[in-house]
Amino acid sequence: MMTHTFEIKDNFYLDGKPFQIISGGIHYFRVVPEYWKDRLEKLKAMGCNTVETYIPWNMHEPNKGEFHFDGMLDIAKFVKTAQELGLWVIIRPSPYICAEWEFGGLPAWLLAEDGMKLRGCYKPFLDHIRSYYKELFKVLAPLQVNYGGPVIMMQVENEYGYYGDDTEYLETMKQIMIDFGTVVPLVTSDGPMHESLSCGHLEGALPTGNFGSRTEERFEILKQYTNGGPLMCTEFWVGWFDHWGNGGHMRGNLEESTKDLDKMLELGHVNIYMFEGGTNFGFMNGSNYYDELTPDVTSYDYDGVLTESGDITEKYRRYQEVIRKYAPIPEVTYSTKIEKKAYGTLQYDARVGLFESLDDLSAPVKCKFPTSMERLGQNYGYILYHTKLEKEQNLEKIRLYEANDRANLFVDQKPLVTLYDRQLLFEAKAGEDFAKEDGKPVTFKKGAPLDILVENMGRVNFGPRMEHQRKGIDGHVQINGHTHLNWEEYCLPLDNIEKLDYTKGYTEGLPAFYHFTLDVDQKGDTFLDFEGWGKGCIFLNGFNLGRFWEIGPQKRLYIPAPLLKEGRNEIVVFETDGKQPGTITLKDEPDIG
Template sequence: MSSLTASGFAAVPSAAAPQTTSQKTFATGDKTFLLNGKSFVVKAAEIHYPRIPRQYWEHRIKMCKALGMNTICIYIFWNIHEQREGVFDFSGQNDVAEFCRLAKKNGMYVIVRPGPYVCAEWEMGGLPWWLLKKKDIRLREQDPYFMSCVDRFEKKVAEQLAPLTIQRGGPIIMVQVENEYGSYGEDKAYVSDIRDTLRKYWDTSDAKTTLFQCDWNSNFEKNGLDDLTWTMNFGTGANIDDQFRRLRELRPNAPLMCSEFWSGWFDKWGARHETRPAKDMVDGIDEMLSKGISFSLYMTHGGTSFGHWAGANSPGFAPDVTSYDYDAPINEYGAPTEKYWLLRKTLQKYADGKLPAVPGKAAGIICIPKMTLKNVAPIYMGVDSTAESRDVQTFEEMNMGYGSMIYNTELPEISEGSMLHIDGHDFVQVFVGGKYVGKIDRVKNERSLPLPATKKGNVLTLLVEGMGRINFGRAIKDFKGLVGDVTLTADVDGDELTWNLKDWRMRRIADDYQTARRAMTTPRNDVALASNTPSAIGYYKATFKLKKTGDTFLNMETWGKGQVYVNGHALGRFWSIGPQQTLYCPGCWLKKGENEIVVLDVVGPKLPVVWGQNKPELDKLQLEKSAKHNNIGDKPDLNSATPIAKGETKPGNGWQTIGFSNAATGRYVAIECPSTHDGKPVAIAELYLQSADGKRLSRDGWDVKYADSENLQGNHTGDKAFDLQESTYWQTEREAASPHLLVIDMGTEQTVKALEYLPRMEQGAPGSVKEYKVYVY
């Protein structure tokens, strides 16, 4: 028998295994899900099989079950299964069917989210890079080529997983259609095509799979299909009744589910480590279960974006770190945290009988003594392909998905004072005659660099490293390498002259272990030496011996920027700026006796030393300057300026639109906040600007020009006011005096007619702006 919650809904025991009778069904019922005809509350743990070494899959599943969950929720990552067009891999680490069978073995149901787009802070949101070889492709739309590729992929996924649906005796109870499409656009015809594709490959005449779609409460109506179950995504601290209010109005008899209840958040290079209070997470789940609301906890265990699989966020370009710890209840290396124990105590209330014992560690923790990597090969030894063309070519045009490219051309004679202008994705180091001149960093929205005086024929070398492709919003069409003209400008006798550089030589360097191994073993040659990059930039190798194996954390603080491989396994990216300074090395990838480590450093290390420590370092920044946007030289003088709008907002949650009496034109928008409704520090979750015709302006070029106060403790910097994430927010420091000021650089001059403002989503909208003044200049 199932116990009843306070609202009268059945609470199904977390430990209940999928039944073995022939009458197996899962369906959407009247205000509840129905499992084999009985009321069922989904308590799902989101974990991702590519982010967990296969040897640890079962341990992580058992950790979720012991927490009190009854279901595992997974994305299917297209780009890890079809790394070359038409060539699929569902073996080894990619054997998702085996992952699902392990879930069933341990008494857990499974929810499958096969995209084709998944976001997940994963490279290109799960879409394969080779789609971009077709430059005019329309991603996540009814583009014929895109849809044919989707059809082929979804067919292959269904071949692996459709036999494992509950109707066929397996653990899979639901399958998701697309993913948060309302944050991308409004296109019911496209979403319908994805639904039809899944039905074609998952359903049979006697077995219909339960399909659902998820979105935010602010946009789910844009693409909601009548024949699909609708679920909401929101994070800890959200007002749960508000999140479901509109859904209850539209579908009063539908079961309620939060398909992504965000337990924490992801980290970005150059920003503080993200955390969320344990109590807020537990209180939200407790409230949902008390009301019979199903949920999936994103993430219950985040794991690691090994290799080059970490993505990047937008607006702007904010690449994600390797660790996907996510401040989740089960940390990156599989250990329970404070959140785990608090949540387990709460979930015990909704289970029949005692929860299973928490399993021991999957592996012990070891330290590895400091070692110096003395075997060195310069980066040009990794070159595997060379091309020459009049214009620069992207990675995709050079048929490379991930890695670096060396671009060479000759310079004209220019006296001191010339500027190099470049569309560089993502991290460009500039050399003239083999000497380092500087870098152009996309993360900082840099596009130009001053050059020294040059002689005709001096060789310009651009070493371009590609980081993760953007995984969210329209910017997922993210080409790598140089994507446009490279130009020089200089003042010559009072006239500004421009040179469009042509005749390029390009050398491809993939960032896989096979390339690194070849670079370390191939004899050098004089032709390769013409690449004009310092020898410190390149590959470093050492071996080390172990008497016992275990998980460890490789400290990379003395290195620059690049990738690490241990015994052929790609551990992921490192970057000295932090906040992540260690890389998780699973003990199952180490061996007793001799082990190999190879480091590719595209910048060059301060010291080529590595050691393995017994705990991670995920929150240590080593920035060139402060992460705050409070340079006094960037603060505008508004004393004599006239605001384009002023007044007071309404208290409470939800979007508000502030209209201007007249359209205003300028590059910068300044929002002055003299007071809040509750006296707490100012907080703004999201901002949009409308054009004169009432349409939202693109925020891709936005940056923070100035913020008088930013709370770095919670990573509530000014850019959180326009990061496409409603659960993050700009917040001022507690002690900072009013009025507060946030200035946004729109990138170019724009004409604006209104401002859309969203306060924090938590109940009562803490810190919501009361008085306001808006300036455009």
């Protein structure tokens, strides 16, 4: 196998010759493996010579000491596929990736430990990274150019200058990577401002910038930190991400970004973020929190160069014309046949309520105080807190302390209220669901059940709130002014929905599971329209397609053809708010607002 050298001096040098990096970002974990080659072929055909990807720790080590590097997580296969197409690879293996990904890629089980401190020289955190990197770099190290692979560079941490200023931590991270076999040059990437670069740069790693506009100005600032080295935008933001309720799909300015790409290639090097965004399958969307909680939608389309489903856009064509000025455009034959199918409207053929299904899906844990998901060994999904109102005479006020993120409350298995974000307080007053019209307290029979269904909407992936992301209820439930004790807690990661028994009953207006059957003669990409449904998540043949929410902007969930089977397929919709029209429709085009 032919080995290579890659060096950073006044420029990038591959085998001793100047090399201009023209890269595009593709996250292998957001694209089904059957489509990796298609996306990489399209990247090459646009004129790119390199592909960049993050590596999500929370997927590769979902539970402490449990490692996965197969299927959708087969990073070695993704890298080797790129190599077969003549592409080079930039790997960003930082334990923290941001990427609008759940908890920025950090595993949720870190939060089970009291006192956990993230992204700094805190020994327990660093010990976990070492044990993870020990396994990860068994896969990554042989893929470097020095050993015949295509990996030319790796990144130390990620946008650390936005988070902290612990240079000792960055030095430690760099050394851990070297200890486990990193031999290719290292880079850091930060916002193109003095504050970020001064906190995030590191001796022995090339500083690069992340930005989407004003290239000349950004590069002038970056130049002050590169010590004569090459200028690179490691994340050239060509679009943006969507969060639930943001009013419409975010789009970049094509005219301006085309000019910026031209200037980047004139002055230096680029990685386009995102070439293709892909999909936040499952419960893997991240969230931001500035003034309020803003969880990201399931689609990570990002207004990328390719759409979420891999379609070539006008942006692709415009960027290709720019790249043509700086590099040859190769002839590429696409090897993957992809078609879109509209399979029509389906009516559910079975349904069962959540309350009727609790004992099939979960074994209750008895606790004096409410306990967070993480402390119960749960990472994602929902958790239900059940108790009985034995001593309360009525219900005037409920407050949830240290609760995240969205709570549906039920008294006597009747909907009371839905609480969201940090405002997890209910007070009986006129006009509230279940409260009397005259504003009097809610009444019930002695011993009536109180159930609180809490959804983890996606842990914050950016900023100082990351250390405060325990989900469920990690504090107290206060009723009318006293703390209510004695709970049964049902963990509901919904990774076992095959255990559902659809004969167990159903109550209109309560959380429930709806079963659909889809018969497929010919597989094709399709888009599941959830119009009329409230909020929840959808499963295809046991695979979690992601969340839906009537507030949009996303109105359909993308289903790649490889997730379908020829013949009978099962679709299960879990809906939490009691809103369901009884049907879903599979269409041949997306609708992301």
